[in-house]
Amino acid sequence: xxxxxxxxxxxxxxxxxxxxxxxxxxxxxxxxxxxxxxxxxxxxxxxxxxxxxxxxxxxxxxxxxxxxxxxxxxxxxxxxxxxxxxxxxxxxxxxxxxxxxxxxxxxxxxxxxxxxxxxxxxxxxxxxxxxxxxxxxxxxxxxxxxxxxxxxxxxxxxxxxxxxxxxxxxxxxxxxxxxxxxxxxxxxxxxxxxxxxxxxxxxxxxxxxxxxxxxxxxxxxxxxxxxxxxxxxxxxxxxxxxxxxxxxxxxxxxxxxx
Numbered sequence: 001x002x003x004x005x006x007x008x009x010x011x012x013x014x015x016x017x018x019x020x021x022x023x024x025x026x027x028x029x030x031x032x033x034x035x036x037x038x039x040x041x042x043x044x045x046x047x048x049x050x051x052x053x054x055x056x057x058x059x060x061x062x063x064x065x066x067x068x069x070x071x072x073x074x075x076x077x078x079x080x081x082x083x084x085x086x087x088x089x090x091x092x093x094x095x096x097x098x099x100x101x102x103x104x105x106x107x108x109x110x111x112x113x114x115x116x117x118x119x120x121x122x123x124x125x126x127x128x129x130x131x132x133x134x135x136x137x138x139x140x141x142x143x144x145x146x147x148x149x150x151x152x153x154x155x156x157x158x159x160x161x162x163x164x165x166x167x168x169x170x171x172x173x174x175x176x177x178x179x180x181x182x183x184x185x186x187x188x189x190x191x192x193x194x195x196x197x198x199x200x201x202x203x204x205x206x207x208x209x210x211x212x213x214x215x216x217x218x219x220x221x222x223x224x225x226x227x228x229x230x231x232x233x234x235x236x237x238x239x240x241x242x243x244x245x246x247x248x249x250x251x252x253x254x255x256x257x258x
Contacts, residue, residue, distance in 0.1 A: 110153045124194065125191075126216045127176070128174070174188075174189045206227055207219045207230075
């Protein structure tokens, strides 16, 4: 009886041992198989990504090629348009030249008138001098290059004279570059015809123009009472008040001239 019980115990122990052995023995193989499966999946994903990237690259290259073709077509159209415009411009210049040939006597007259007006502008009140002189130079250049007829140049010169006369009477606020303390500054300008010209810088420094030794200078003032008067003038002009009584510093443009 005792022998029977021992046999049962040995059988149970042996069965447990047999059941546990395959689990530990199969682990390396299972890990290898799992690793191979994982690697295979990684390889498939890489091939899939390569395929997708290749397709994307081909699509982008196709799109870029189409853009290049379209841009080249636009360039060709622009080049054609420019060539046609140049041809039209040349025809117009030839037409202007033929028209001007019959009026050559006007050209010296226009050149003299432009020279006199430029001299007057440079010697007058320093208001938009460079812009006004540049406009005269453009008339001269366009006439010499045949871009406008002599009659047109004469009409533009006459208009420039009218504009100069208007400026001598004009009162208002403007902006222009001035030479202040050795630097070019964009300042506000209060112009009273051709009699006086006041300025106010971005740093709120004020003053007026005066002619000394045939040169115009921008005189900075520091007297609080004079500053108050000039600020009041700017405020009035800002409000479009151009008539009335204004007390101002002695700022006549020609004071101190020889």
